Amino acid sequence: KNEVEQSPQNLTAQEGEFITINCSYSVGISALHWLQQHPGGGIVSLFMLSSGKKKHGRLIATINIQEKHSSLHITASHPRDSAVYICAVRSRETSGSRLTFGEGTQLTVNP
Amino acid sequence: EPEVTQTPSHQVTQMGQEVILRCVPISNHLYFYWYRQILGQKVEFLVSFYNNEISEKSEIFDDQFSVERPDGSNFTLKIRSTKLEDSAMYFCASSSGTAAAGELFFGEGSRLTVL
Numbered sequence: 001k002n003e004v005e006q007s008p009q010n011l012t013a014q015e016g017e018f019i020t021i022n023c024s025y026s027v028g029i030s031a032l033h034w035l036q037q038h039p040g041g042g043i044v045s046l047f048m049l050s051s052g053k054k055k056h057g058r059l060i061a062t063i064n065i066q067e068k069h070s071s072l073h074i075t076a077s078h079p080r081d082s083a084v085y086i087c088a089v090r091s092r093e094t095s096g097s098r099l100t101f102g103e104g105t106q107l108t109v110n111p
Numbered sequence: 112e113p114e115v116t117q118t119p120s121h122q123v124t125q126m127g128q129e130v131i132l133r134c135v136p137i138s139n140h141l142y143f144y145w146y147r148q149i150l151g152q153k154v155e156f157l158v159s160f161y162n163n164e165i166s167e168k169s170e171i172f173d174d175q176f177s178v179e180r181p182d183g184s185n186f187t188l189k190i191r192s193t194k195l196e197d198s199a200m201y202f203c204a205s206s207s208g209t210a211a212a213g214e215l216f217f218g219e220g221s222r223l224t225v226l
Contacts, residue, residue, distance in 0.1 A: 040219070044217065045214055045215050045216065086154065088154070097166050099215070101155070102153065
């Protein structure tokens with residue numbers, strides 16, 4: 001079983017739709033990251049969370065430590081949001097400097 | 112905005128050759144990382160580096176791999192004798208803080224193709 005599971009694997013939406021991507025993990029963590037990977041391969045950090053909720057523009061990330069679950073929401077989605085969204089965790093059970101990544105969610109937003 | 116830069120963006124090499132991938136982390140960052148992503152697979156941790164030494168490495172980071180910070184700005188990953196299975200995108204990242212405190216900044220990646 002993967003330490004980090006994301007759902008869905010693929011998501012297609014129409015422009016303007018509200019999008020939710022989910023991440024579940026099985027280990028105790030010190031932080032959870034949401035990352036965006038562009039079609040060219042580059043990775044951008046969107047959020048780092050250890051509790052609660054963060055918002056940046058149209059993006060919202062939440063985490064529930066007790067349930068070992070996090071969600072990434074995109075409001076008013078746009079074709080430029082099309083990318084792979086990756087959840088990654090820093091485990092408390094290792095020395096803590098490594099990230100363990102999920103498989104990613106491929107998001108396609110159609111105009 | 113400060114960024115992590117990586118060179119080369121793409122390198123093609125013959126099996127058995129040595130490869131050096133270079134990274135310039137953000138200037139005031141103290142923690143440096145290499146990750147790799149084999150085509151179609153998830154990103155995997157290779158190594159973290161702090162205070163001029165490896166702080167953690169994964170099972171992938173065997174004796175054929177080494178990292179170095181030869182001067183105050185560069186951070187390199189050397190693969191001594193490349194194998195076909197080393198073909199991947201290699202990402203450098205840096206952060207100012209430790210595990211839970213430091214947001215990670217990634218470079219654009221170096222694509223390595225081993226023939």
